[in-house]
Amino acid sequence: MTDAPARSTDASGRPSLRKDGGARRPPFTRLLVANRGEIAVRVFRACREMGIETVAVFSDADVTAGHVRAADRAVRLGPAPAGESYLRGDAIVAAALETGAEAIHPGYGFLAERASFAAAVDAAGLTFIGPASGTIAALGDKLAARRSATAAGVPVVPGTLEPAPIDRPDQVDAVIASAESVGFPLLVKAAAGGGGRGMRRVDDAAGLPAALDAAAAEARAAFGDGSVYLEREIRPARHIEVQLLGDRAGAVVALGERDCSLQRRHQKLVEEAPAPGLTRDERRDLHEMAVRVAQAAGLESAATAEFLLDDDRRFWFLEVNTRLQVEHGVTELVADLDLVREQILIAAGEPLSAIVLGAAERATEPERHAIEVRLSAEDPARDFIPMPGVIGDWRMPSGPGVRVDTAAAAGDRVPPEYDPLVAKILVVDADRDRALDRLARALAETEVSGIQTTLPFHRHMAVDPGFRAGPLPIDWVDEHWAEALRPRREAALEAARWAAAAAVANIPARSTALTLDGSTPWIRAGRQRAIERWPR
Amino acid sequence: MAAVSRRVRVSLVEAAGPGGRDAAEIDPDADEAPPASRTAIVAPLTAGRDGRSRVEVVVDGWRFELVVEDAARAELRRRATREEDAAAADGPAEIRAIIPGRVAAVRVVAGDAVEAGRTLLIVEAMKMQNELRAPRAGTVERVAVGEGQTIENGDVLVVLR
Secondary structure (H helix, E strand, O other): OOOOOOOOEOOOOOEOOOOOOOOOOOOOOEEEEOOOHHHHHHHHHHHHHHOOEEEEEEEHHHOOOHHHHHOOEEEEEEOOOHHHOOOOHHHHHHHHHHHOOOEEEOOOOOOOOOHHHHHHHHHOOOEEOOOOHHHHHHHHOHHHHHHHHHHOOOOEOOEOOOOOOOOOHHHHHHHHHHHHHHOOOEEEEEOOOEOOEOOEEEOOHHHHHHHHHHHHHHHHHHHOOOOEEEEEOOOOEEEEEEEEEEOOOOOEEEEEEEEEEEEEOOEEEEEEEOOOOOOHHHHHHHHHHHHHHHHHOOOOEEEEEEEEEEOOOOEEEEEEEOOOOOOHHHHHHHHOOOHHHHHHHHHOOOOOOHHHHHHHHHOOOOOOEEEEEEEEOEEOOOOOEEOOEEOOOEEOOOOOOEEEEEOOOOOOEEOOOOOOEEEEEEEEEOOHHHHHHHHHHHHHHOEEOOOOOOHHHHHHHHHOHHHHHOOOOOOHHHHHHHHHHHHHHHHHHHHHHHHHHHHHHOOOOHHHOOOOOOOOHHHOOOOOOEEEEEOO | OOOOOOOEEEEEOOOOOOOOOOEEEEOOOOOOOOOOOEEEEEEEEEOOOOOEEEEEEEEOOEEEEEEEEEHHHHHHHHHHHHHHHHHHHHOOEEEEOOOOEEEEEEOOOOOOEEOOOOEEEEEEEOOEEEEEEOOOOEEEEEEOOOOOOEEOOOOEEEEEO
């Protein structure tokens, strides 16, 4: 020990800012997350590790929700509908000012990609954790992004570059003509959209007007902007996206790509990193295209450039999401960094860290494989319709190489007003085969009652030989799952009948460690339950 | 003391859906259990003073709500209601909500003749808009909900005749 110790260096060789062994001063004292559910909890975790106090916001449907329980403080926004709570930028800024929060992290969805919200946060003298409002406007508007990517020489999915004039009955013929030139089947997409909302597939001209109306209505409800455009549906295709991170000085790096091809109704179900089967050169070209699009828009903070990979191994630019993605965790597991922490540091004005630069250098030669499944309150036997309800039992997996991002707990209500995602289950291992083995193990540990979840689908995929052989095209679930589910569900129903019959008969034999204690559990109030192996 | 049969009838509360029969008879003392080695979660929902117990069972991630009833008693009830059921096949069809949510749009009014598959309502749940279609051709007898209305599981939405 000396009186004036030389500045120490951390593992990566970069000078540490720690002084005299004391904790590093957090970049912000207090941070508000303008979101709910697992992503709010995810951001709070990074804050905790950095010594930043946390503020949650909530609607009347979320008074006792997990993200409220996880925060140091919580502020009510309003009634359950998102338009009266989580989409009320004014109330959120007011909550930040009232609680002394200096920064606002938007999570994903809700206001995350609304340029006006980012601008309002800035105008209030607070820090928005994300790209500048100008960048959100330039990249978040999918039509503007398509024009910008074209200008940067990146191939975009064929389609229109201007919004369809849906409110002009006299323009119907013009819309149909441009649809014919794009070619059917095509997609009607919301310019402000994301996550499959405000999107409709159209097979022929007859279906176009209804699709335009439906997509515009959904987009207006979800994003407050009903602009829609047309895009050719490239099939078969894989959905591959690149994680980007940029700093205020204009440096932008790619931190690897993700394959998110397993989708249903344009909602991602399974994501993995890296994308299987890409050569080092393909990977490098893809990352380079993504960086070019982001640099043209002056990206600061985290964003994701989405591409389609067609059968001829060509990449087509789709859009840029100027936010943290739901599936950011698989990249974190492979690249070995914390994207939320880096976002917060960047927002505080720091340049890209040594950890980020090192990860970017290794991004074309990934040495691990990570897979995420989205456990949602949806019925995989009925077209994945949302099934809100109250969670009964709730057992999440753990152990080596397993990460669970969730805000849910036993007894929580999954409200019908919001996204049905209840947990993200992630695994990481040395390669894809081992990651799939680990995923199957983790999902076998997972149990949820009270609500129907997508767990049966994920258990199936973890052992499906087709999925094990390589990534499946985007339409796989629509084309194959309905058949694949039958035998599994039939076997489960037979076993369920037995479990029910034995439990009601109160049989104390080997087959029924199912009743509680030999008394008559059926007259008890509440949801008291017995959980055992059935049958042995 | 003579052994009493504990043969029961186990029925799904909702339609069986893909890969499954609605009801089956089981004697847990005598019949062979299915060779599944999965974890089951069993929870009593209601004790049913009418002799019908409602149970939630989750097997391999699939969640079922089942009604368990003495098989002989179930048969009696079935006979008693058979004539009623026969009348109902041609009678009015109630279309009920299968998810809680909000009615985003109503596309029919009472008196409309509809084809099978015609969109009746659009229900918004978890930010997704779901179209509710006519299960068969018929005439709309009644629209039980209005635009903007919040609906719960099982609510009657439209009655067809």
